Amino acid sequence: MPFRRMVQRLLDLPLRRKLILSFLAIIAIGGILTLLVGTRIEHQTIISLAEAKVRHDLASAWMVYEERLNSLRDTVRLRARQEDLREALGGSDVAGVSGRLDAIRREFGLDVLNLTDARGRVVVRSRSADAPVGDAAARDPLVARALRNETAAGTRIVSRDELLREGDDLAGRAWFQFVSTPMAAARPEDHEDKGMMLVAAAPVIDDSGVLLGVLTGGLLFNRNYDLVDRVKEIVFKGEKYKGHDIGTATLFQDDLRISTNVLDSQGQRAVGTRVSREVKEAVLDRGETYVGRAFVVTAWYITAYRPIHDIAGRTVGMLYVGMLERPYIDLRNRVMATFVGIAALCVLFLIGLLSFVARRITRPLAVMVDATGKIASGDLAHRVRAESQDEIGQLARAFNRMTDELSLAQEDLTQWGRTLERRVEERTRELRDTQDQLVVSEKLASLGKMAAGVAHEINNPLTAILLNSHLLLERPGLDPGEEEALRLIADETTRCAGIVGGLLDFARQTPSQAAPTDINDIVDRTLQLLEMQASVRNIRIEKALDRTLPAIEIDKNKIQQVFSNLAINACEAMPTGGTLAVASLMSRDGTHIEITFTDTGVGIPKENIPRLFDPFFTTKSFGTGLGLAVSYGIIRQRGGTILVRSVVGKGTVFTVRIPLIPPREDKRIEEAPL
Ligand SMILES: Nc1ncnc2c1ncn2[C@@H]1O[C@H](COP(=O)(O)OP(=O)(O)OP(=O)(O)O)[C@@H](O)[C@H]1O
Numbered sequence: 001m002p003f004r005r006m007v008q009r010l011l012d013l014p015l016r017r018k019l020i021l022s023f024l025a026i027i028a029i030g031g032i033l034t035l036l037v038g039t040r041i042e043h044q045t046i047i048s049l050a051e052a053k054v055r056h057d058l059a060s061a062w063m064v065y066e067e068r069l070n071s072l073r074d075t076v077r078l079r080a081r082q083e084d085l086r087e088a089l090g091g092s093d094v095a096g097v098s099g100r101l102d103a104i105r106r107e108f109g110l111d112v113l114n115l116t117d118a119r120g121r122v123v124v125r126s127r128s129a130d131a132p133v134g135d136a137a138a139r140d141p142l143v144a145r146a147l148r149n150e151t152a153a154g155t156r157i158v159s160r161d162e163l164l165r166e167g168d169d170l171a172g173r174a175w176f177q178f179v180s181t182p183m184a185a186a187r188p189e190d191h192e193d194k195g196m197m198l199v200a201a202a203p204v205i206d207d208s209g210v211l212l213g214v215l216t217g218g219l220l221f222n223r224n225y226d227l228v229d230r231v232k233e234i235v236f237k238g239e240k241y242k243g244h245d246i247g248t249a250t251l252f253q254d255d256l257r258i259s260t261n262v263l264d265s266q267g268q269r270a271v272g273t274r275v276s277r278e279v280k281e282a283v284l285d286r287g288e289t290y291v292g293r294a295f296v297v298t299a300w301y302i303t304a305y306r307p308i309h310d311i312a313g314r315t316v317g318m319l320y321v322g323m324l325e326r327p328y329i330d331l332r333n334r335v336m337a338t339f340v341g342i343a344a345l346c347v348l349f350l351i352g353l354l355s356f357v358a359r360r361i362t363r364p365l366a367v368m369v370d371a372t373g374k375i376a377s378g379d380l381a382h383r384v385r386a387e388s389q390d391e392i393g394q395l396a397r398a399f400n401r402m403t404d405e406l407s408l409a410q411e412d413l414t415q416w417g418r419t420l421e422r423r424v425e426e427r428t429r430e431l432r433d434t435q436d437q438l439v440v441s442e443k444l445a446s447l448g449k450m451a452a453g454v455a456h457e458i459n460n461p462l463t464a465i466l467l468n469s470h471l472l473l474e475r476p477g478l479d480p481g482e483e484e485a486l487r488l489i490a491d492e493t494t495r496c497a498g499i500v501g502g503l504l505d506f507a508r509q510t511p512s513q514a515a516p517t518d519i520n521d522i523v524d525r526t527l528q529l530l531e532m533q534a535s536v537r538n539i540r541i542e543k544a545l546d547r548t549l550p551a552i553e554i555d556k557n558k559i560q561q562v563f564s565n566l567a568i569n570a571c572e573a574m575p576t577g578g579t580l581a582v583a584s585l586m587s588r589d590g591t592h593i594e595i596t597f598t599d600t601g602v603g604i605p606k607e608n609i610p611r612l613f614d615p616f617f618t619t620k621s622f623g624t625g626l627g628l629a630v631s632y633g634i635i636r637q638r639g640g641t642i643l644v645r646s647v648v649g650k651g652t653v654f655t656v657r658i659p660l661i662p663p664r665e666d667k668r669i670e671e672a673p674l
């Protein structure tokens with residue numbers, strides 16, 4: 001699954017990148033969330049501030065509207081009290097009063113200023129002196145009130161007929177062809193011919209309090225921009241934003257813009273357009289005040305609308321104020337940009353900090369990895385620097401400790417290896433010796449058989465010769481020549497018998513008289529016999545005997561013969577003197593007693609070693625070569641062995657090894673050469 005692979009790939013990234021990436025992810029998520037929430041809060045704050053302001057502005061605009069209404073009412077009421085109106089209504093000077101009323105009308109910027117009689121019929125139309133009069137104005141509820149002796153003022157929808165009566169120009173001003181407006185509610189008609197007028201009516205009363213007539217003043221709002229421009233000036237102080245008026249005001253007659261300073265795309269006042277259905281429904285249908293964002297003609301505004309009622313309480317139009325939304329949006333964007341900028345700086349700083357921290361963590365690890373590699377390749381002397389007191393420092397110290405122990409262990413191992421090598425060498429040598437010994441003993445066994453055969457065959461004739469020569473010698477009357485010859489025969493025959501006896505000693509092994517004996521005693525006795533001879537030859541004898549050795553079962557005469565043979569051989573090997581050292585000791589494994597004869601004599605050439613124990617092997621002109629052969633036979637019969645080590649020119653060591661426990665009788669016979 002690709003997601004799992006992606007996760008795996010992320011997990012396989014180097015530690016440093018992983019750290020930075022995960023922190024960045026946290027920063028990014030946090031940043032985006034903050035940004036979203038921040039934007040929302042900020043937008044709401046700014047917009048609700050703007051809405052509060054526009055609500056307040058609407059109240060101010062309404063005050064301007066009311067002030068206009070009040071000033072109209074005051075003007076009309078004050079004028080109604082003037083003497084000339086009473087006189088005119090008395091019938092004296094209607095034309096004169098018409099001129100004066102027209103002057104006032106112009107002075108106060110009114111569109112209509114009419115005078116009716118006590119029955120509500122128009123007697124003076126100040127706007128046009130020659131316009132027809134006599135029509136009943138009493139249908140106007142305000143006039144009706146004035147006829148009831150009340151001053152009244154309010155907003156009124158005026159029909160086209162009424163407007164035409166006041167003047168064609170007014171009807172023309174009021175007339176609007178609807179400009180199609182996308183969001184407006186549908187209306188069956190396509191134009192407006194009525195007008196919306198601010199009207200005040202005041203009674204004209206004579207001194208005795210009798211109502212003579214009514215003075216009515218009116219101000220047609222359609223295409224009269226005084227009020228909206230005044231609102232703009234007072235409320236918004238004519239403030240502009242990028243060449244556009246920030247604040248706008250509009251008067252609606254029903255849903256139709258009849259007076260406004262909102263401009264259309266051609267820069268004309270956008271009269272003739274209509275309000276959106278949403279606003280119409282809220283304000284005109286439900287009579288509410290509407291505050292909110294609205295698209296007005298060409299741009300978005302933050303707007304407020306309130307209904308305008310006529311004197312009977314019917315909703316006849318609306319007063320609107322609106323502020324361009326743009327400055328607020330720009331303000332919001334500026335705040336957001338600052339916010340994002342600061343956030344970006346923070347992120348940059350965090351990334352810097354992060355990579356610093358990540359490096360602090362990962363660099364020692366990389367060093368450690370490198371060190372591990374070095375140690376793995378055998379450089380046990382390598383150490384890492386442990387500077388900090390944190391976990392990384394602890395790790396480095398533990399690592400160094402481990403390396404210390406490793407190198408100690410390695411040293412031990414090397415030592416062990418060396419010891420082992422030496423032991424193997426030793427064992428190998430011992431094995432080789434044993435093997436040599438085996439070869440020798442096998443050879444000697446067959447030699448023994450032959451020697452025994454020969455000795456046996458020769459022994460009988462020799463005995464006969466010896467016997468007969470002695471018998472002949474005992475004969476009386478032998479001449480000296482014969483006697484000497486016979487004695488020579490007897491002597492040489494005796495010598496031969498001696499040799500044959502020796503051979504038999506080697507081969508057949510005469511039965512031993514074994515008894516528990518201290519081997520050191522035999523050594524002492526042998527050397528004692530030799531002392532004289534040795535000192536003559538300038539030979540020093542040294543003894544190193546282990547006096548704690550147990551007594552063992554041996555035939556002491558035979559063993560003495562062996563020791564004596566070895567000691568004599570040693571002395572003969574040192575013709576110009578030297579040292580003969582004799583030692584006795586227990587073998588390392590505790591199974592044998594060992595007696596060594598060490599001389600500082602001429603030594604034995606390597607090629608002679610295998611033949612040393614052969615009968616008749618000798619390098620001496622007077623020797624028989626039976627000494628070692630006989631000795632070997634004796635020791636072998638006891639279950640032991642004789643070992644030789646020699647260096648030519650330095651000396652020789654003969655070691656006699658005798659087992660503590662003698663071999664069983666049957667085995668001894670079996671192993672014997674004969
Ligand atoms: N300690 C030694 N140093 C040097 N060579 C020795 C030593 N012992 C024995 N030999 C050699 O071994 C040979 C055999 O010795 P062995 O004792 O069997 O006979 P031999 O001494 O020659 O004669 P015999 O002992 O019969 O008088 C000797 O001739 C001598 O060459």
Ligand SMILES: [Mg+2]
Nearest residue numbers: 565569627628
């Ligand atoms: Mg000898």
